[in-house]
Amino acid sequence: QVQLVQSGAEVKKPGASVKLSCRASGYTFSNFYLHWVRQAPGQGLEWVGMINPSGVSTRYAQNFQGRVTMTKDTSTSTVYMELSSLRSDDTAVYFCARTSWFGEFSHWGQGTLVTVSS
Amino acid sequence: DIQLTQSPSFLSASVGDRVTFTCRASQGIGRYLAWYQQEPGKAPKLLIYSASTLQSGVPSRFSGSGSGTDFTLTISSLQPEDVATYYCQQLTSHPYDFGQGTKLAI
Numbered sequence: 172q173v174q175l176v177q178s179g180a181e182v183k184k185p186g187a188s189v190k191l192s193c194r195a196s197g198y199t200f201s202n203f204y205l206h207w208v209r210q211a212p213g214q215g216l217e218w219v220g221m222i223n224p225s226g227v228s229t230r231y232a233q234n235f236q237g238r239v240t241m242t243k244d245t246s247t248s249t250v251y252m253e254l255s256s257l258r259s260d261d262t263a264v265y266f267c268a269r270t271s272w273f274g275e276f277s278h279w280g281q282g283t284l285v286t287v288s289s
Numbered sequence: 290d291i292q293l294t295q296s297p298s299f300l301s302a303s304v305g306d307r308v309t310f311t312c313r314a315s316q317g318i319g320r321y322l323a324w325y326q327q328e329p330g331k332a333p334k335l336l337i338y339s340a341s342t343l344q345s346g347v348p349s350r351f352s353g354s355g356s357g358t359d360f361t362l363t364i365s366s367l368q369p370e371d372v373a374t375y376y377c378q379q380l381t382s383h384p385y386d387f388g389q390g391t392k393l394a395i
Contacts, residue, residue, distance in 0.1 A: 206385070208333075208387075215374075215376065215387060215388075215389050215390045216325075216327075216333065216376055216378075216387040216390070217386075217387070218383075218384050218385045218386055218387065221383065221385075230383045230384075232383075232384045233290075233384070266332055266333070268333075271338070273321075273338050273339050273342075273380070274321065274338075274380040274385075275323040275335055275338035275339075275344075275378075275380060276323065276325070276333070276335060276378070277335050277338075277344070279332035279333060279334075280332065281332060282332055
């Protein structure tokens with residue numbers, strides 16, 4: 172079955188960077204886009220960006236342009252999201268999600284809590 | 290960017306009630322809309338895609354309708370396990386933003 176397993180919780184200081192991972196299994200890694208979505212405490216869902224596992228293309232939300240980088244390692248079916256210049260309002264749970272045939276986010280990772288605090 | 294507005298923000302209903310959530314897009318998105326259910330502390334779960342297609346394994350009391358700018362998610366007979374926050378998402382073009390959510394209580 173399709174599984175997305177994310178890395179563990181992180182605590183970072185303001186100004187630092189964090190790199191999260193999402194390891195996919197149970198399907199052909201290159202066939203479906205992977206996205207990152209975040210959720211600040213008590214808030215709604217915010218789309219961060221996406222990566223095409225079969226190529227090199229990425230798309231990022233305007234709010235994160237210049238601070239976020241998404242990469243992949245095809246050999247381990249893993250995608251990464253690095254967020255730099257962290258601020259306190261980057262404190263959130265970050266989810267990876269896989270699309271399906273019509274673009275819907277059909278499978279989700281368990282989420283990774285990132286806490287930014289001095 | 291396409292904005293999604295969900296209403297109401299909060300909904301309280303009784304077990305067995307018919308419940309309807311609304312999602313309005315700032316411009317036409319065809320049928321490129323999905324609905325998700327999120328229970329506290331959990332990842333979102335896909336309920337409906339392409340505006341009205343029920344995701345495999347989702348109970349048939351959930352249904353979706355609409356096209357263009359106006360969409361609805363309906364629960365035909367509310368169950369206790371349906372307590373959650375419900376989000377719509379447009380999938381026509383990036384950024385693939387979500388509505389602000391509707392919190393459902395019993």
